[in-house]
Amino acid sequence: MKRILLIGNNDGGLYLFRIELIEELISLGYEVHFTVPYGEKVPLLIDCGAIYHQIDMNRRGMNIKEDFILMCNYRKLFKMVKPQVILTYTIKPNIYAGLVAKVLRIPCIATITGLGTSMQGQGKKTNFIKILYKYGLKGASYIFFQNEENKNFFINNKLIEAGKALRVNGSGVNTEKFRPKRCKHDGINILYISRIMKDKGIREYLEAARVLKPTYNFVNFQILGFYDEEILKNQINDLVSEGSVSYLGVSLDTRIEMEEADCIVLPSYHEGMSNVLLEGAAFGLPLITSNIHGCKEAVDEGVTGFLCEPRDAQSLIESIKSFLLLAPESRKKMGDAGREKMIKEFDRKLVVTSYINVIQNMLSQQGK
Incomplete structure (x- = not known):
């Protein structure tokens, strides 16, 4: 054998x-x-x-x-x-x-x-x-x-x-395991899933949440993942205290958190190929991510999500705004297109x- x-x-x-x-x-x-x-x-x-x-x-x-x-x-x-x-x-x-x-x-x-x-x-x-x-x-x-x-x-x-x-x-991505499932919830949930570290774009995400939350108070900026860099914990705790972000901790099965998400965000600096993005798209969620190799392959700009420039909080803010301006049916259409892309190209x-x-x-x- x-x-x-x-x-x-x-x-x-x-x-x-x-x-x-x-x-x-x-x-x-x-x-x-x-x-x-x-x-x-x-x-x-x-x-x-x-x-x-x-x-x-x-x-x-x-x-x-x-x-x-x-x-x-x-x-x-x-x-x-x-x-x-x-x-x-x-x-x-x-x-x-x-x-x-x-x-x-x-x-x-x-x-x-x-x-x-x-x-x-x-x-x-x-x-x-x-x-x-x-x-x-x-x-x-x-x-x-x-x-x-x-x-x-x-x-x-x-x-x-x-x-x-x-x-x-x-x-x-296992497109049978990651398939659309939705739970009703209030507002719009934007979910960051990753190790919490600078190179995953967490600082830009926190800045985007801080800037956007006062205007878009119906948006919940969520963070899911373990602390790879403990130095970021105080900054996140401060934003949690003031209501700008929610820290969801660590998940044994991210599909649970995805059920209540409306969008996946990963403004990473470098990736081989982001599994989070593939899983999120297979789950039928629009993506907002960096315009870099390892992320951009998972997105058709304006069709399955939006691309922002890495290390650029303002670019991320504009991409999130573009998503928030979409009608609910357009967000669903974007998520459906993302899943179809995963089945054809990334299964x-x-x-x-x-x-x-x-x-x-x-x-x-x-x-x-």
Whole structure:
């Protein structure tokens, strides 16, 4: 039986965005193994028939000793499982598992889900990560990217060979799981869903709420997500106290909050491909997001939502105003068009098929 090994840095991402791929591989007769630090989603992945191997890691920062131990653990795992193909996701698995796979000559498919903050600068840390990526991805048979800009960045910086680069429409969205459902509510609910951090555009969103709320008092500016940057907590608490925004906390299932939403807002600075936007559009909600790769692909301007300039609160304000000026039937039409776009272009079945085709091609080449 052919063995496939998936490697990520957290159980939630693997379960939420790769579960359909795992299920399809198992249904095709593959023995599927996976390794992530243990979390609450691991039993759900095991229930699907996948075989779990626990390897812990520090997702953030670089520590030479910790990262060397991580590579040693990957080596032990690879030699034990003997996978025919390895799939890696997120920075450390892409780099360190990629390095080990190259040494052991195991075919590997890496997925770049976004550049991340660490790749946006010009300093020594950014240059060091580029070097790690260059060597970590050297042995990869293919590298999947979730938007064209990220793909071109890696090619133009000579981090990968252009012939190995493939693009898919993000992680895709399960359009059966995320489908329109509405609860009646007062006013208009504009919902920001993301980790609460500067690079996700939270400051611009807070400024937009502060400016617009006095005039549009029927609008509820909501925030859903955990604090990635604690420094923002006081600013949000102040705006909650004065009634400009509502903080909804953290959700185990964002569909619950989407049921009462009228629009999804994400004024992010950089994305691979925003899952929040794909899920919101599949749910039949208009989108307001940044005019950047990783966000703008999910929106047809003026048809399924509105685009604003990143790092520009005034541009975001104007986009929200454009949405608020729409009649209720126009907002519904916009949401319906967004869902149709997700079904045609971003359904997760399309993404899964892309991976399956590449895996099967690689395995057929091994048999020759």
